[in-house]
Amino acid sequence: MPITFIPEKKIFKLDAGSSSCVLRVWDEGYLLGLYYAASVPDTNFEGYELREWASSFSPRNEILGERYFSPDIVPLEYSGFGTGDFRKSAVAVRNADGNDATDFRYVTHRISEGKPAPAGMPATFARSGEDCSTLEIDMEDKTTGMKLTLVYTVFEDLPVITRFARLTNASDRPADIEKIASASVQLNAMDFDFIHLYGRWGAERNLVRAPLAHGHQSISSTRGSSSHYHNPFAALARRGADEDHGEVYGFNLIYSGSFDITADVDYYETTRVNMGINPDGFLWHLDPGETFETPEAVTVYSSEGLGGMSRIFHRLYLNHLIRGRYAREKRPLLINSWEAAYFDFDTDKLVSFAERAKEAGIEMLVMDDGWFSRRNDDKSSLGDWWVNEDKLPGGLGVLIDRVNALGLKFGIWYEPEMISPDSDLYRAHPDWCIHVPNRANSIARHQYVIDMSRADVRENIWEQMNAVLSKYKIDYVKWDFNRNLTEAGSALLSAPHGEEIFHRFVLGTYELMGRLVDTYPDILLENCSGGGGRFDPGMLYFSPQIWASDNTDAVERLAIQFGTSLCYPASSMGAHVSMSRRTGFETKGNVAMWGTFGYELDPNRLSEKDLEIVKKQVAEYHEYYDLIHYGDLYRITDPWDNAYRCAWEFVSEDRREALYTQVNMRYYHCPTLFVRFRGLDPRKIYTLESTGEKYSGAFLMNAGLNLSDYPRGTGESFKLHFVS
Ligand code: DGJ
16 A cells, blocks of 8 residues: 555655655644655654744644644644644634634544545546555544545555545534635745746746745636636746756646645745635635535656656646546547638538548548627627528538538537627526626626526536537537636625635536536547636546647747646647748648647648648658657757757657657757757667667667757758657
8 A cells, every 4th residue: 555554653654656745643633744755665754853843933832832832833734724823824714703713633544545536526536446545634623613634645656646625514603714725735945946837828838937935936816717827737846956857846736717826935944835726716605514625636746857747747647637538549630710710611611621631631620619699700699509500501410411421520619608798698698697796797808707606507508519419420529718707706696605606617617518528428528718728637637638829830839838748748738730920831740749739720721732741740640649649758958948949759658669859949050969869768779760770779868869960940840750
């Protein structure tokens, strides 16, 4: 069992792959987070504990008397609010007396095989009964009668721990949860850099790295979605750790709503990382007997730098988060109509796309926004999910039959969480959108947000979607989400439940999305949010791929895909070749191949020469599919540090094959461009496919190859394929 309890020492030891995490039940039931780092065999942590756990301004626990125990200094594993620990607390509950003093202490625990999941929310899963073990620690706040369970799951072969919390009101009076973290991690140092991914529409997930300083460093969303602006991912890299070396802790929240990840460095230079639902805009009412569960948080420990951390996240998500048929089955190669036609299409135009696409070997046509009701621009019709027969005469059946007759599959676009003020649905049900009384709704992209917290509203949207999906042969759905929540309220939620709307909205979305994938397991679902505004593991649980950005320029995509790859596997990154301005077709293809790969253009505008390139890319898509989708990623040069080129490499899990790709962002003449490859087997002999030359893995990794003869012009790119 990777989780052990040593009763005489009251120590829990969680051995997760190459990492260990040690918790200890201290006197008076305080739960301490003693150690979380590289795997150690020891169970004796006596000497590791601090000696004087008090200072004059820190309140002490009087019962512990001479033991000098101040909650403000000890590494409390899941600290309450207002009871002596002044650092960022993990949990605060306002009780019926009107105060929010909160202090949970250990009661008991259970260790079992397998893995539970928080109710109604996406979570990682076990693949067999034995590949992970779970520790549940029951805690209690004696004064209020609240009960808390901390749930930890360890994946035996991966340095990963997942965590969530469950809070039950076991008292006979109501209470309100003001905040409740999914995970609180104690690290006894502050010499870390805080790394995260900030972005905006068209430029999602840029890597930021800055030294941790005293005080709080946090990233968050208050938008009701994980957002373009901060991703629910952060890392702490030991000062000096780089892509390949050094200690890195990765944190990711499996949640698609407002979140917060805060690193709090205290005055004794220890760091606490709390992550969970953002307490801003959150207040959850619990009547006696009711329970609340947090989303799941993932923590990763890497001793092989950022690259090692990314590969652990990728492996975890490929094997334990992404579900359904297309988690492992090859996905159809698609062409999407958005950048080709926007709202301006009809059946004949779409069929003409399919005809030309078929010549190139493309396997599926996706009809994007604009097929329903009076949707001729973005000003109307969201919520009215019936087909516009002016554009598609005879309905969807005619179009799909013609596309299918060409041998192509067919996909469709929805934005189920939105409603246009100019829609029949809104005119019939003006209270079905998110809103608060007596305050005008803010409008964004001419639309309001549907009240997904309401079962009746979800049922209506589901019936409309189901009417289409059950009638026609639809192989793919793109689920879009194009604005954030404001004036957050629901006609059905009044005090004391009013502020539950943000989280209830997310739960409602999960319920509807879950219904879609459960009812139609053969549909390939792709999430999207104005590009990559909701690229998070919560969404990944439902859809194996997420559109990474509306920016399809191959050079600008490099940074977006590089940043996204910090946490998310290539198989999840929606990436298309488009008509964007810069670079030729080869480079567009090489960049899109660092993702799901597809096309987003009018294929009738392709020259014969470009069509030939497309055909070659389609062949490469098939050839490299497994390597890219299931292989290990090694980032070689990054598009921020190196102004000239961005390069990355995929290595198959068995290390028999590798694919190196380089894109030049600027002209670069350098006769000594030696590139050392990574992740190969030093003993294997690899053949460079394009030249037939043979090299040992050791040579390729240590001496490298001089690539100065390869294309060096701005926007040019090339691939090297090694096989052994
Ligand atoms: C935003 C998406 O990111 C685009 O790909 C496209 O689907 C539009 N919405 C449609 O309105």
